[in-house]
Amino acid sequence: MNKTILCIGAGYVGGPTMAVIADNCPDYKVIVVDVNAERIAAWQSDTLPIYEPGLKEVVERARGRNLFFSTDVVAGIKEADIIFVSVNTPTKTFGAGAGKAANLQYWEKTARDIIEHAESDKIVIEKSTLPVRTAEAMHRILQSNTKNLNFDIISNPEFMAEGTAIDDLQSPGRVLIGAMEDASGQKALEAVADIYRNWVPEEKIKKTNVWSSELTKLVSNAMLAQRISSVNSISALCEKTDANILEVSEAMGMDPRIGPRFLQASIGFGGSCFKKDILNLVYLCEFHGLPEVAAYWEQVVLMNDYQERRFVKNITSCMFNTVADKKIAVFGFAFKADTGDTRESPAIYVSKLLLEEHAILAIHDPQALEYAKLDLADCEGDISYESDPYKAAEGAHAIAVLTEWKEFRDLDFKRLYASMAKPAFIFDGRNLLDHQKVFEIGFNVYPLGQKVLSHL
Numbered sequence: 001m002n003k004t005i006l007c008i009g010a011g012y013v014g015g016p017t018m019a020v021i022a023d024n025c026p027d028y029k030v031i032v033v034d035v036n037a038e039r040i041a042a043w044q045s046d047t048l049p050i051y052e053p054g055l056k057e058v059v060e061r062a063r064g065r066n067l068f069f070s071t072d073v074v075a076g077i078k079e080a081d082i083i084f085v086s087v088n089t090p091t092k093t094f095g096a097g098a099g100k101a102a103n104l105q106y107w108e109k110t111a112r113d114i115i116e117h118a119e120s121d122k123i124v125i126e127k128s129t130l131p132v133r134t135a136e137a138m139h140r141i142l143q144s145n146t147k148n149l150n151f152d153i154i155s156n157p158e159f160m161a162e163g164t165a166i167d168d169l170q171s172p173g174r175v176l177i178g179a180m181e182d183a184s185g186q187k188a189l190e191a192v193a194d195i196y197r198n199w200v201p202e203e204k205i206k207k208t209n210v211w212s213s214e215l216t217k218l219v220s221n222a223m224l225a226q227r228i229s230s231v232n233s234i235s236a237l238c239e240k241t242d243a244n245i246l247e248v249s250e251a252m253g254m255d256p257r258i259g260p261r262f263l264q265a266s267i268g269f270g271g272s273c274f275k276k277d278i279l280n281l282v283y284l285c286e287f288h289g290l291p292e293v294a295a296y297w298e299q300v301v302l303m304n305d306y307q308e309r310r311f312v313k314n315i316t317s318c319m320f321n322t323v324a325d326k327k328i329a330v331f332g333f334a335f336k337a338d339t340g341d342t343r344e345s346p347a348i349y350v351s352k353l354l355l356e357e358h359a360i361l362a363i364h365d366p367q368a369l370e371y372a373k374l375d376l377a378d379c380e381g382d383i384s385y386e387s388d389p390y391k392a393a394e395g396a397h398a399i400a401v402l403t404e405w406k407e408f409r410d411l412d413f414k415r416l417y418a419s420m421a422k423p424a425f426i427f428d429g430r431n432l433l434d435h436q437k438v439f440e441i442g443f444n445v446y447p448l449g450q451k452v453l454s455h456l
């Protein structure tokens, strides 16, 4: 084997990323470690800890050959030349910057583990999303070692999206590698680029200084989320003016300067990254004395909260101003289709708001029911979790589509309608369904940013 790569953190990023590296780089030994023994056991089993299309095949090809999962962080640090750190960096919930700044305690803990156990020079790679200039602090901590070891810090943020992680990793839009500008940093940069050169074309490998790389990750997520908030804000205006958000998005996206992607109106963006990373950007701007810049980006998150609240308000007002004791079938709980992940899913907020209105919820999702139960564990109210969508809709007054699972389109809506209380409503928070078809079956249909189709 050429070299040993270690990844600390076997989560949504560490697992798939390392599986794809191992699959494409048979000359490297790849070890993925985590403090969470249950997670590691799942990575070693037939039931992987995360649902991601295509992941199982990649893991099965490489596991036991040059891909290994372990809880032995210390042995991994001793053995590896190159260490990716892919631990979680959630929003801080305490102390200075609470609610906005990134909590770097897990990151710093790994840095301290590395200096304690390293016996040779290492390249340490920031795979986690981190505030700009984290590498500076990390470099100081690592260089404080008394063993005379050299540590190069590289920023190599991950741009994969859940649900399409394997395709994104296999054919990335770009691989961003940021390094210090001295000779040692540039040598480390080339060592990391060499890994990706096994399958990524040279022109897609973008090299920058380390600060640009760190900041690019935060800003890329902020820009993507900004497009969604922009379109969602216009969906509200469409509902007042009979303009159709689908037509507006499509026609706007035909301008090559705008482009068609990430213009889909929704109940709001979710996922573990967008909100956290924008709030982190907001915090950094405030910290650096740029309140106008901070306020500009914070508005993206505020608009997302507004869209979630607006959706629930619309449900309540359309259902004769009360949902109390009415059963609502929630179709979809994951933050997007093709994942079982519910972190920051708009479905959590929508469900909580509906429960506050004393609605009875029957939640159905093809992959995310277990997490949904945990997310709503502390909520008071009448909630059931149904693996069968038809059971969820039985006796319900409304269906609320909260995740764009394709299979929802193929449901038998005549059967659903027949089993529901009347008048029956559909609130399509993803503009997923064939609205005319379900309207003709008898439903009163409330899409987002489009004309209401009502029999009332």
Ligand code: NAD
Pocket: 008, 009, 010, 011, 012, 013, 014, 033, 034, 035, 036, 039, 073, 086, 087, 088, 089, 106, 109, 110, 127, 128, 129, 130, 158, 159, 160, 161, 162, 272, 273
């Ligand atoms: P995750 O919570 O799924 O995984 C992180 C893992 O790190 C956990 O399993 C945890 O047990 C482990 N861990 C924490 N501290 C540890 C330590 N000291 N030693 C060993 N293991 C430790 O998080 P994730 O979704 O994989 O995200 C990881 C990072 O990647 C975050 O910074 C995130 O912002 C970024 N990111 C996430 C995505 C995504 O789609 N989820 C995409 C791009 C970037």
Ligand code: UDX
Pocket: 158, 159, 160, 161, 162, 163, 221, 224, 228, 261, 262, 263, 264, 265, 266, 267, 268, 269, 270, 271, 272, 273, 274, 335, 336, 337
């Ligand atoms: C995002 C970034 O896309 C990815 O590059 C980064 O590495 C991690 O964060 P992810 O959160 O996994 O990825 O999924 P993404 O496809 O970006 O969707 C995020 C949220 O936005 C979802 O809730 C999705 O439903 C919503 N969304 C997306 C919209 O509401 N409209 C759109 O047009 C696109």
